[in-house]
Amino acid sequence: MPGISTALELFPELSRSDLQSFRTSAWYSRFQTVTIKSTVIPLDEEFRRYMNADGVTIPDGADDQAPESTLSDDEDAGSDDDDDEPAERFAFPELDTRIREIIQAYDGAVFPKLNWSAPKDARWISPSPPLRCLTPADVYLLLKSSDFVTHDVDPSQAYEGCTGDDDGLHSLELVLKKYYVMQESREVRCFVRRGVLIAISQRDPNFYEFWNDDSTQRKIRQAVVDFFQRHIQQHWEGPPDYTVDLLLTRDLLRAHIIDFNPYAPRTDSLLFTYSELLNLAQNAEGREENELPVLRAIDSRTHESAVRNTPAYAHNMVPLDMLQASAGQDLESFTSTWSEEIRRAMSDD
Structure with a gap:
């Protein structure tokens, strides 16, 4: 097993260029077979203005329906609010056409994301099945309704905590993925430090009986290790610390890549804590080769309840400056500080 230096921090330094490695456009060509x-579509500054505009509005011509009069009952009767500025209107006919072409090529449905973030927090606004887009209007509605996506639009948020000077370049890109009804029970998140796969976590916070069969866990673990070694380890060209989400096939023998994410506070550590992951990485050299990666799953209904009652992305409630300062503390001291901050954040929530 490759060695990992014990001189590790809770989170590695992440530069602006490192973060760019996690754009779909940066890694897709090397992994498109797995x-x-x-399809990645570059977006212009007018689209950024649309994303920054107040309100959730759909650009003209995006809903695949014949245009209707926008004259409201109040306007027809004569409104007293003549001084109110009308909402800014947007239209992206060329982008609409491209989105429709891709939807048709992908069997009639796509799932969108921007540079790094998918609008999973806006799934409540889309009809069943959630997050499936059949028209350009569906795509825009999800993007405009998502706080996750808004994070990508604002450079001050997108590069928060990153090192390096602001080069003034922050282009947006729309990623349209072919829509599949994915079985969340077969999704896993893999944690990699210095190129070594140290941990695998079940992604969905539900209890599944099959996950708790010892032979099945060994099967899943081996399938992930084999896939990582064959398709990812020697082909990833970004920073050596990262996470990768996989979807296992029905037979649990193979996998497909869902996405790569930075090894950073913005990425949910799921069934591990980042302190635990640091401990695994620091002690990797002293472990037998068959001890890593550690696999963790929801092992009971009680565990499921506990996970579900924890605020999603609870680690994001901890101030970033505290996380960055953690390198100066020993593991025990930081764990105590971390736990106290999480308890306080949960209480406030």
């Missing part, structure tokens, strides 16, 4: 079919 990931979901996707």
Whole structure:
């Protein structure tokens, strides 16, 4: 097993260029045979203005329906609010056409994301099945309704905590993935430090009986290790610390890449804590080769309840400056500080 230096921090330094490595456009060509079919569309500054505009509005011509009069009952009767500025209107006919072409090529449905973030927090606004887009209007509605996506639009948020000077370049890109009804029970998140796969976590916070069969866990673990070694380890060209989400096939023998994410506070550590992951990485050299990666799953209904009652992305409630300062503390001291901050954040929530 490759060695990992014990001189590790809770989170590695992440530069602006490092973060760019996690754009779909940066890694898709190397992994397109083992990931979901996707198309990347560069976006212009007018689209950024649309994303920054107040309100959730759909650009003209995006809903695949004949235009209707926008004259409201109040306007027809004569409104007293003549001084109110009308909402800014947007239209992206060329982008609409491209989105429709891709939807048709991908069997009639796509799933969108921007540079790094998918609008999973806006799934409540889309009809069943959630997050499936059949028209350009569906795509825009999800993007405009998502706080996750808004994070990508604002450079001050997108590069928060990153090192390096602001080069003034922050282009947006729309990623359209072929839509599949994915079985969340077969999704896993893999944690990699210095190129070594140290941990695997079940992604969905539900209890599944099959996950708790010892032989099945060994099967899943081996399938992930084999896939990582064959398709990812020698082909990833970004920073050596990262996470990768996989979807296992029905027979649990193979996998497909869902996405790569930075090894950073913005990425949910799921069934591990980042302190635990640090401990695994620091002690990797002293472990037998068959001890890593450690696999963790929801092992009971009680565990499921506990996970579900924890605020999603609870680690994001901890101030970033505290996380960055953690390198100066020993593991025990930081764990105590971390736990106290999480308890306080949960209490406030």
